């Protein structure tokens with residue numbers, strides 16, 4: 001059976017509201033399959049820290065299937081992804097997904113700088129590649145180098161709580 005490694009994240013609503021109001025640099029947490037739904041400030045991680053490597057998971061058991069250029073995510077399993085600001089890295093499919101106010105954006109996780117594909121953090125509506133610090137918005141546009149090309153975006157569709165990403 002194939003294995004799909006993922007990273008994901010979320011901010012608690014109170015923490016998110018605080019960060020949105022304060023304009024502070026948001027910090028995201030990385031973890032295996034779960035999402036934070038009620039984290040305290042002490043639970044937040046410094047986005048500059050190297051992300052943790054979550055344990056591999058068996059295909060299907062986490063609601064994620066990868067078939068060719070198609071990634072399907074069952075949001076009834078990956079319930080955390082239903083929350084605005086939540087994000088997910090499907091390592092095996094080199095795909096980032098983020099919930100932006102109820103819509104889903106999917107991007108390649110292959111950084112356009114030198115190709116790191118899994119050292120991502122997310123906060124303040126931007127993805128940070130911790131290999132060399134490039135930053136991208138939720139549409140993949142470069143906010144900060146050294147990368148100078150956007151992340152390729154993929155089409156998404158949602159049907160019966162199944163998010164389908166076509167690369």
Ligand code: FES
Nearest residue numbers: 111113114129132
């Ligand atoms: S590979 Fe991402 S910043 Fe260098």
